[in-house]
Amino acid sequence: xxxxxxxxxxxxxxxxxxxxxxxxxxxxxxxxxxxxxxxxxxxxxxxxxxxxxxxxxxxxxxxxxxxxxxxxxxxxxxxxxxxxxxxxxxxxxxxxxxxxxxxxxxxxxxxxxx
Amino acid sequence: xxxxxxxxxxxxxxxxxxxxxxxxxxxxxxxxxxxxxxxxxxxxxxxxxxxxxxxxxxxxxxxxxxxxxxxxxxxxxxxxxxxxxxxxxxxxxxxxxxxxxxxxxxxxxxxxxxx
Numbered sequence: 001x002x003x004x005x006x007x008x009x010x011x012x013x014x015x016x017x018x019x020x021x022x023x024x025x026x027x028x029x030x031x032x033x034x035x036x037x038x039x040x041x042x043x044x045x046x047x048x049x050x051x052x053x054x055x056x057x058x059x060x061x062x063x064x065x066x067x068x069x070x071x072x073x074x075x076x077x078x079x080x081x082x083x084x085x086x087x088x089x090x091x092x093x094x095x096x097x098x099x100x101x102x103x104x105x106x107x108x109x110x111x112x113x114x
Numbered sequence: 115x116x117x118x119x120x121x122x123x124x125x126x127x128x129x130x131x132x133x134x135x136x137x138x139x140x141x142x143x144x145x146x147x148x149x150x151x152x153x154x155x156x157x158x159x160x161x162x163x164x165x166x167x168x169x170x171x172x173x174x175x176x177x178x179x180x181x182x183x184x185x186x187x188x189x190x191x192x193x194x195x196x197x198x199x200x201x202x203x204x205x206x207x208x209x210x211x212x213x214x215x216x217x218x219x220x221x222x223x224x225x226x227x228x229x
Contacts, residue, residue, distance in 0.1 A: 004156070035219075042120075042202050042219035043157065056216070091156050102147060103204075103217065105156030 002026075004106035006092050012112045013082055020078045021109045025094030032075050033103060034067055035091040036060065043091055049075060082113045117141060118205055118220035126226040130192055135223040137203035138185045144206045146179055146186045147217070151200040193227045200224050 005024045013019050025032050031050050035043035046065070047057045051072035061067075064082075069075040079086055089110050093103035119138045127133055137146070145164045149157035161170050163179035163186060170177045174197075176189040186203055200222045207216050 033217075040221065042118075042204075042221045045216065045218065093156070102159040102162060103157075105158070107155050 004092055004094055004104050006090075006106035006109050008109055009107065010110045010112075012114065015082060015084060015113055017082055018078065018080045019082060019111065020076055021090055021092075021111075023075045023077070023092030023106060025074070025092070026096075026104055027073075029094035029096045029104070030072070031095045031101070032069055033093045033095075034075070034077050035093065037089045037091055037108070038087075046077075079111075082111075084113045087111055087113045117218050118203055120201075120203060120220035120223050122223060123221065124224050124226075126228065127193055129194055129227055129229050131227075132189070132191050133193055133225070134187055134189045135201055135225070136185070136187050137205075137220055139205060140184065141205065141207065142183050144183075144208045146183070146206070147204045148177055148186070148188055149202040149204060149219075151202060151222070152198075157200075157202055190225075193225075195227045195229050198225060198227050 007022045011019055033048040034046040036046055037043045045058050046061050047067050049069040052069050064080045067077045089108040091105055091108045093105045095101040095103050121136050145162055147162045148160045150160055151157040161177045163177055166181045166183045168179045174191045178187050202219050202222045204217050204219045
């Protein structure tokens with residue numbers, strides 16, 4: 001169990017640029033989640049996959065955001081035309097099993113939009 | 115509107131003191147999880163409580179799930195500097211006829227234990 005890994009750890013970009021983050025979940029986990037966390041807040045749900053199917057998207061996920069999980073393994077989160085309000089920590093988590101299963105989080109990607 | 119309200123938002127205490135933090139909601143949860151998060155890292159699960167009235171102990175930490183499964187508390191005995199961190203509660207809500215669930219987090223309690 002190597003844990004959930006996220007890349008990059010930090011990303012600084014200029015407003016208007018596109019960015020892409022990668023998450024590698026724990027290999028046997030079938031569920032993968034993306035959360036966003038800003039200073040002083042708890043993680044806010046963005047979207048989740050069961051295997052390769054994206055089952056739910058939050059209203060926080062505007063049309064500038066897109067997430068994929070090809071082949072049900074790693075996932076990418078892309079933000080197009082970044083805005084300063086997108087600055088946050090983007091957390092990925094994975095789990096195995098049904099409701100109540102604990103989430104295993106990565107250490108996040110810190111995005112700063114200047 | 116925040117689904118899960120955590121209190122206090124900030125807590126600064128001296129080493130050796132006891133403390134309790136709270137997690138409250140008007141919703142009934144299928145289960146509730148507590149996580150601890152340290153700066154620059156992702157949250158790490160501490161415990162899951164499922165049954166109303168359930169009490170779980172993890173060394174000096176005691177977790178309780180309310181009888182109605184709407185609230186929970188975390189009590190730390192003889193706090194140590196290593197307990198410093200952001201404590202998050204997260205409630206699991208079932209939907210789609212119970213075939214799916216969503217985990218919603220509170221804003222957290224930022225605990226600082228001073229030596």
